[in-house]
Amino acid sequence: MVQSTTPTLTLKDYKxxxxxxxxxxxxxxxxxxxxxxxxxxxxxxxxxxxxxxxIGCSSRFPHFIRTFxxxxxxxxxxxxxxxLKMARPDLTVIAVGGDGDFFSIGVGHLVxxxxxxxxxxxxxxxxxxxxxxxxxxxPTSPHGHKTKSSPYGLLASQFNPVATALSLNVSFVARxxxxxxxxxxxxxxxxxxHRGFSFVHVLSPCPTFYNTFDAWDAAVTPLPEDHDxxxxxxxxxxxxxxxxxxxxxFYREERPTMERVAREVVEPHExxxxxxxxxxx
Amino acid sequence: xxxxxxxxxxxxxxxxxxxxxxILALASARWGYHVFTFRTFPAEILGGPCMFQVRISDRPVxxxxxxxxxxxxxxxxxxxxNIRDLRRGGVLVYDPGDFTPESDDFITYAVPFNELARxxxxxxxxxxxxxxxxxxxxxxxxxxxxxxxxxxxLSKSRKANPILxxxxxxxxxxxxxxxxxxxxxxxxxxxxxVEKADRVVLNGNQAVVxxxxxxxxxxxxxxxxxxxxxxxxxxxxxxxxxxxxxLQAEDEMAALAAVLGASFGGVRAMTATSGPGFSLMTELxxxxxxxxxxxxxxxxxRAGPSTGMPTKMEQADLSFALYGGHGDTPRMIxxxxxxxxxxxxxxxxxxxxxxxxxxxxxxxxxSLTARVESVDRSVFRPFTIEGRLEYGKANSNGANGANGAxxxxxxxxxxxxxxxxxxxxxxxxxxxxxxxxxxxxxPYSATGLEHNExxxxxxxxxxxxxMMQKRFRKLETAAQELxxxxxxxxxxxxxxxIGWGSTEGAIQxxxxxxxxxxxxxxxxxxxxxxxxxxxxxxxxxxxxxxxxVPECNYSGQLANLLGARYGLQPIRVNKFGxxxxxxxxxxxxxxxxx
Numbered sequence: 001m002v003q004s005t006t007p008t009l010t011l012k013d014y015k016x017x018x019x020x021x022x023x024x025x026x027x028x029x030x031x032x033x034x035x036x037x038x039x040x041x042x043x044x045x046x047x048x049x050x051x052x053x054x055i056g057c058s059s060r061f062p063h064f065i066r067t068f069x070x071x072x073x074x075x076x077x078x079x080x081x082x083x084l085k086m087a088r089p090d091l092t093v094i095a096v097g098g099d100g101d102f103f104s105i106g107v108g109h110l111v112x113x114x115x116x117x118x119x120x121x122x123x124x125x126x127x128x129x130x131x132x133x134x135x136x137x138x139p140t141s142p143h144g145h146k147t148k149s150s151p152y153g154l155l156a157s158q159f160n161p162v163a164t165a166l167s168l169n170v171s172f173v174a175r176x177x178x179x180x181x182x183x184x185x186x187x188x189x190x191x192x193x194h195r196g197f198s199f200v201h202v203l204s205p206c207p208t209f210y211n212t213f214d215a216w217d218a219a220v221t222p223l224p225e226d227h228d229x230x231x232x233x234x235x236x237x238x239x240x241x242x243x244x245x246x247x248x249x250f251y252r253e254e255r256p257t258m259e260r261v262a263r264e265v266v267e268p269h270e271x272x273x274x275x276x277x278x279x280x281x
Numbered sequence: 282x283x284x285x286x287x288x289x290x291x292x293x294x295x296x297x298x299x300x301x302x303x304i305l306a307l308a309s310a311r312w313g314y315h316v317f318t319f320r321t322f323p324a325e326i327l328g329g330p331c332m333f334q335v336r337i338s339d340r341p342v343x344x345x346x347x348x349x350x351x352x353x354x355x356x357x358x359x360x361x362x363n364i365r366d367l368r369r370g371g372v373l374v375y376d377p378g379d380f381t382p383e384s385d386d387f388i389t390y391a392v393p394f395n396e397l398a399r400x401x402x403x404x405x406x407x408x409x410x411x412x413x414x415x416x417x418x419x420x421x422x423x424x425x426x427x428x429x430x431x432x433x434x435l436s437k438s439r440k441a442n443p444i445l446x447x448x449x450x451x452x453x454x455x456x457x458x459x460x461x462x463x464x465x466x467x468x469x470x471x472x473x474x475v476e477k478a479d480r481v482v483l484n485g486n487q488a489v490v491x492x493x494x495x496x497x498x499x500x501x502x503x504x505x506x507x508x509x510x511x512x513x514x515x516x517x518x519x520x521x522x523x524x525x526x527x528l529q530a531e532d533e534m535a536a537l538a539a540v541l542g543a544s545f546g547g548v549r550a551m552t553a554t555s556g557p558g559f560s561l562m563t564e565l566x567x568x569x570x571x572x573x574x575x576x577x578x579x580x581x582x583r584a585g586p587s588t589g590m591p592t593k594m595e596q597a598d599l600s601f602a603l604y605g606g607h608g609d610t611p612r613m614i615x616x617x618x619x620x621x622x623x624x625x626x627x628x629x630x631x632x633x634x635x636x637x638x639x640x641x642x643x644x645x646x647x648s649l650t651a652r653v654e655s656v657d658r659s660v661f662r663p664f665t666i667e668g669r670l671e672y673g674k675a676n677s678n679g680a681n682g683a684n685g686a687x688x689x690x691x692x693x694x695x696x697x698x699x700x701x702x703x704x705x706x707x708x709x710x711x712x713x714x715x716x717x718x719x720x721x722x723x724p725y726s727a728t729g730l731e732h733n734e735x736x737x738x739x740x741x742x743x744x745x746x747x748m749m750q751k752r753f754r755k756l757e758t759a760a761q762e763l764x765x766x767x768x769x770x771x772x773x774x775x776x777x778x779i780g781w782g783s784t785e786g787a788i789q790x791x792x793x794x795x796x797x798x799x800x801x802x803x804x805x806x807x808x809x810x811x812x813x814x815x816x817x818x819x820x821x822x823x824x825x826x827x828x829x830v831p832e833c834n835y836s837g838q839l840a841n842l843l844g845a846r847y848g849l850q851p852i853r854v855n856k857f858g859x860x861x862x863x864x865x866x867x868x869x870x871x872x873x874x875x
Binding site (some may be wrong): 016045046047048049050052055062063066067068070072073075076079080082084085086087088091109111112259262263265266268269271272273276277281 | 481482483491494495499500521523524526528530531532536538541543545546547548550564567568661662663699718720723724725728
């Protein structure tokens with residue numbers, strides 16, 4: 001049994017025998033590396049940790065990790081993860097996926113995950129494109145972006161994940177960059193430790209269909225050291241910055257989590273049908 | 282005098298028509314009678330015409346009755362809408378202040394409901410109590426039986442107060458004395474004393490909830506939809522009391538996704554929905570089938586297509602439940618025939634989901650959700666819970682030498698074991714031992730991608746072929762293990778009826794009446810639609826000359842299924858107006874064949 005008491009866990013202990021299917025240079029390698037590193041640092045027991053995903057390049061994640069995994073359908077990683085955590089509060093539940101999963105087909109679930117504040121961690125690998133289907137626009141693609149599905153330039157505006165999460169009052173909001181895996185690992189570690197719904201937006205470029213490495217190398221800036229993560233308004237200001245892509249913990253607040261509160265509303269007792277049916281006598 | 286009467290109350294929603302009917306049914310049942318109710322709901326949220334029909338008998342009742350013996354009209358519109366369903370020679374009870382009936386085909390009793398409530402009781406809201414008092418005085422049950430139910434209801438109500446209770450009592454009493462003194466009874470319906478019996482009185486949705494709780498359901502996620510919402514509301518209230526959890530999801534996709542998450546965590550989980558929500562769940566049903574996760578999905582069928590008629594009954598989701606989804610997707614279907622089934626088959630559905638690691642669709646329908654029946658209390662026994670086949674646990678029958686293997690504390694061994702663990706092992710039964718997250722469990726990844734025995738993505742032609750066969754093999758195993766239905770009626774029958782779902786009572790009553798007329802008839806009722814009970818169906822088909830398939834849908838979905846599977850060309854009897862069959866309608870179909 002792998003337990004949190006096992007002394008020296010390393011990244012390798014969390015790596016499965018399945019080799020990633022990603023293109024060479026994919027940002028998701030860095031995110032996987034950072035995630036494994038955070039798991040080792042936290043000594044998460046593999047038998048009591050579940051990585052849940054939807055569909056997309058990044059959603060292959062669970063197969064590459066030795067913990068339990070649930071590779072579900074497009075857009076539904078968050079509801080699967082929330083159902084699991086509601087039913088099994090003893091487990092560590094991490095939902096992973098891409099911008100398509102979280103900000104397009106499954107964006108509705110983000111709102112409700114924020115409202116419920118169930119203790120799960122969401123790691124969203126954003127490459128501003130649809131990689132698995134070969135390069136169409138995503139909600140996070142910039143306005144005017146030309147792709148096979150936007151031959152005249154993207155007519156819609158660009159979705160701002162961190163600003164949205166902040167406006168939804170998600171109880172932990174952070175951003176990392178796949179090319180800075182050490183800092184990212186630290187963020188994922190904090191997000192996992194946070195009690196409540198934690199949201200980590202990760203800039204994770206797609207070198208094949210939309211290479212944003214250079215642009216993000218230039219734009220990525222750590223949040224100022226004096227940023228107070230309890231100041232949501234200030235956090236929103238950083239999130240709305242058009243020039244810079246701030247990384248770090250934008251916002252954090254401890255709030256009651258639904259899977260706990262739901263267990264405190266009444267004192268449970270053993271179910272007996274003979275007693276229950278009496279109400280219909 | 283007949284110890285059986287079918288009473289229909291027609292009125293306006295919101296003026297106590299339905300609650301009055303409920304009280305009548307409950308009081309009659311507590312007094313010792315069998316009851317069976319049928320009601321319609323208005324399309325409006327408040328107001329609109331509605332009706333409540335209750336069949337009360339000293340013998341077990343299987344259907345709502347062909348006609349009403351007694352029609353109680355609370356206004357003129359109720360008369361216009363319902364008079365065609367009153368038996369010729371039946372009793373019409375009306376308020377002479379509202380209208381004067383035109384036909385001489387009925388016995389008519391004039392009772393001034395409005396005036397009695399307004400002037401005598403001096404509280405117009407007691408109009409439905411006035412009506413109940415009149416019914417008690419004319420046909421039964423005794424006033425005390427009604428009073429008991431009214432008192433216990435009011436004591437639980439937010440409106441509870443001694444003045445209101447006193448007014449209700451007064452209303453019942455005034456109307457009772459009014460009809461006793463003023464009306465010359467000329468009808469044969471009088472409910473006499475009957476032996477007390479140990480029965481409970483509840484509707485289909487309430488029985489589903491009782492069944493789910495007794496089956497150990499520990500998680501429910503759902504989204505409000507008529508006519509399944511009361512299942513969700515009851516689970517929201519009850520689950521926390523027994524250590525379970527509840528989630529009102531943001532949509533039906535999230536609902537089933539959350540259920541699958543909980544199920545992955547080893548907790549028995551379910552959702553309940555109706556047509557439109559069920560459509561949205563389709564992709565997740567495919568995932569459950571592919572990832573081999575247990576789940577129970579109640580589909581309370583309503584009249585479709587699209588938004589259709591949310592408050593009306595239809596049996597038109599069978600084909601969709603069977604085939605809905607892309608790819609070939611094994612799933613199981615259970616259909617309760619009555620309120621007792623809503624309880625007992627929930628126990629079976631959860632066991633099936635766990636045993637075969639598959640989604641189980643529980644096909645009830647609007648009429649059954651709201652149908653109140655008196656059911657022997659002995660039906661509500663605890664279930665034998667048969668859980669999942671777990672890797673390394675005593676109940677595991679050892680696929681790939683899995684028996685007894687356990688993770689022994691050294692993580693090198695853990696890694697090796699995890700790499701060798703075949704979550705989706707090919708077995709003779711198709712059922713592979715699984716693990717559930719927790720200390721000592723060997724991790725695996727569930728996936729909707731095609732995968733090999735270890736759960737790793739795999740697109741090799743021979744692997745996909747073998748995996749498809751393995752998943753479908755579970756249905757073959759189940760067909761061998763699950764109970765087979767028994768025919769009802771004449772053993773030497775020439776005409777056979779095959780039905781499914783809530784129509785069983787009407788079909789069996791038609792069989793009884795046809796046999797009383799000398800016809801050689803039997804019926805077979807299917808409670809499990811996937812996998813089909815092959816043996817019983819083949820035996821039945823070969824034992825009769827003609828098959829009739831009555832169902833409440835347009836296209837004959839069971840008839841189509843039987844045609845495809847057994848080359849059968851049955852006589853189709855379809856009703857699709859939103860109202861269930863009466864026994865008389867099915868009897869006519871039998872007579873047409875003879």
